[in-house]
Amino acid sequence: MRHRLLVPGAAALSLLLAIPASAASFTPGAPGAGDSYYPESGNGGYDVSHYDLRLKYQPKTDLLEGTATLLAKTTQDLSRFNLDFGLKVSEVRVDGAKAKFAATGAHELEITPAAPLERGKQISVVVRYAGKPSEVKIGGYTAWARTPDGGVAAQEPDSAVWWYPSNDHPTDKATYDISVSVPDGTQAISNGVLASQTSKLGWTRFNWRSDKPQATYLTTLAIGKFDVTTGTTENGTPVLNAVSKDLGANEGAARASIERTAEVTGWLESVYGRYPFNAVGGYVPNVPAGYALETQTRPFYGKKAFDRGANVSVVVHELAHQWYGDSVSLKDWKDIWINEGFAAYAQWLWSEKEGEGTAQELADYVFDQHPADDPFWTVKPGDPGPDNQFDGAVYDRGAVALQALRNKLGDKVFFGLLKSWPQEHAYGNASVADFVKFAEKKSGKPLADFFDTWLFQPSKPSAGAARQALGARGTAPAPRPASWPKIAATHTIHQG
Numbered sequence: 501m502r503h504r505l506l507v508p509g510a511a512a513l514s515l516l517l518a519i520p521a522s523a524a525s526f527t528p529g530a531p532g533a534g535d536s537y538y539p540e541s542g543n544g545g546y547d548v549s550h551y552d553l554r555l556k557y558q559p560k561t562d563l564l565e566g567t568a569t570l571l572a573k574t575t576q577d578l579s580r581f582n583l584d585f586g587l588k589v590s591e592v593r594v595d596g597a598k599a600k601f602a603a604t605g606a607h608e609l610e611i612t613p614a615a616p617l618e619r620g621k622q623i624s625v626v627v628r629y630a631g632k633p634s635e636v637k638i639g640g641y642t643a644w645a646r647t648p649d650g651g652v653a654a655q656e657p658d659s660a661v662w663w664y665p666s667n668d669h670p671t672d673k674a675t676y677d678i679s680v681s682v683p684d685g686t687q688a689i690s691n692g693v694l695a696s697q698t699s700k701l702g703w704t705r706f707n708w709r710s711d712k713p714q715a716t717y718l719t720t721l722a723i724g725k726f727d728v729t730t731g732t733t734e735n736g737t738p739v740l741n742a743v744s745k746d747l748g749a750n751e752g753a754a755r756a757s758i759e760r761t762a763e764v765t766g767w768l769e770s771v772y773g774r775y776p777f778n779a780v781g782g783y784v785p786n787v788p789a790g791y792a793l794e795t796q797t798r799p800f801y802g803k804k805a806f807d808r809g810a811n812v813s814v815v816v817h818e819l820a821h822q823w824y825g826d827s828v829s830l831k832d833w834k835d836i837w838i839n840e841g842f843a844a845y846a847q848w849l850w851s852e853k854e855g856e857g858t859a860q861e862l863a864d865y866v867f868d869q870h871p872a873d874d875p876f877w878t879v880k881p882g883d884p885g886p887d888n889q890f891d892g893a894v895y896d897r898g899a900v901a902l903q904a905l906r907n908k909l910g911d912k913v914f915f916g917l918l919k920s921w922p923q924e925h926a927y928g929n930a931s932v933a934d935f936v937k938f939a940e941k942k943s944g945k946p947l948a949d950f951f952d953t954w955l956f957q958p959s960k961p962s963a964g965a966a967r968q969a970l971g972a973r974g975t976a977p978a979p980r981p982a983s984w985p986k987i988a989a990t991h992t993i994h995q996g
């Protein structure tokens with residue numbers, strides 16, 4: 501571009517004088533963050549540090565009105581940049597000045613500030629918007645679930661575009677203040693601590709605060725009528741659970757499960773170290789779905805997760821994610837084992853503690869249950885591909901790999917790893933390769949071949965490898981541990 505400014509003539513000369521010499525280096529930010537599974541997710545050119553969301557939601561009409569203020573720092577000289585968003589925008593300001601904007605691609609909001617932005621600059625971006633989230637369809641799909649008394653945003657890997665503009669990739673985490681106004685008698689549940697609640701002229705405003713870095717897909721909003729219980733964990737973390745008043749026969753089982761949250765958090769602290777966030781809890785809205793999600797500080801549980809009665813195992817899974825997935829987040833969606841392998845293994849450890857089957861018995865059961873020609877073994881937990889990202893094998897085979905690692909390193913080193921990984925990577929991002937390096941460093945053993953066998957080969961590990969990693973094999977398949985049905989239910993919950 502620069503050479504065009506050197507064309508002789510008065511017009512070109514005045515142009516040259518009007519634009520700083522460095523102008524040619526100002527380029528658009530990338531429309532994606534470079535994820536290997538979801539190239540359009542997130543954006544390039546800036547890092548968000550804080551989201552301030554001021555929202556108003558009317559359950560009767562599904563109308564969501566909002567003003568989002570994003571604080572960010574540019575990471576390149578920017579002529580323009582993108583946010584990810586699906587609702588209709590009426591105004592955008594960058595550093596207080598009106599900016600041009602356009603909706604492009606599947607979910608891109610392209611913003612051109614009045615003046616280009618230099619690299620390393622702190623900026624504020626204000627987006628005013630309104631729309632009905634249930635009407636936003638991306639590839640024919642909506643992540644917003646309307647309920648009889650409100651609506652819920654809780655989906656993986658994407659849910660933010662249905663309710664607030666963001667840099668929608670787990671590598672760009674930020675703190676949040678989420679303020680939501682709803683008609684009196686209705687509640688708004690979100691992440692972190694309920695800092696305040698006020699009522700005026702028929703509307704109640706709930707102000708939620710998350711003061712530690714939080715990924716966009718782990719940010720949740722639920723509007724409806726809930727029974728709320730509060731308390732504290734033994735270590736003093738505030739607990740807030742919310743159960744819809746509209747769960748019918750599942751209400752008791754839902755409550756009996758999530759009311760174990762403080763106890764489970766305390767047990768997980770004994771395994772993983774101090775809980776990383778300012779609050780904990782869970783919520784069960786009247787969403788006719790069976791999946792659960794580790795939304796930060798306040799996991800989401802679909803109503804159908806409790807069709808067969810209470811399930812504490814799923815609570816263990818989602819709370820284990822607070823360390824493995826939420827505090828230490830993946831770098832790329834291909835690193836999903838960093839989340840799911842460890843959350844599944846936490847359920848195995850809970851089973852061991854409860855006397856319902858040891859992790860070794862669960863590993864033997866899973867290994868023997870799937871013969872070598874079972875497609876189960878074609879899924880590589882270390883890089884399963886976008887279509888198999890939440891396949892049962894990522895959980896089960898992923899947890900078998902951890903039991904094999906435990907046997908290889910011994911309990912002392914293995915449990916040391918489980919505790920030091922979330923401490924040393926707290927609030928950051930990490931890959932499967934980072935974990936392999938970390939385990940090698942902490943154990944002093946070469947582990948590349950071991951992880952290749954258990955996480956990266958599209959085939960069942962050989963009988964010899966199994967003997968070495970899981971111990972002597974019997975001739976009959978290992979029996980089913982008592983905890984298995986509830987653990988298995990969690991997988992179908994996730995695939996829901």
Ligand SMILES: [Zn+2]
Pocket residue numbers: 794817821839840843994
């Ligand atoms: Zn999970």
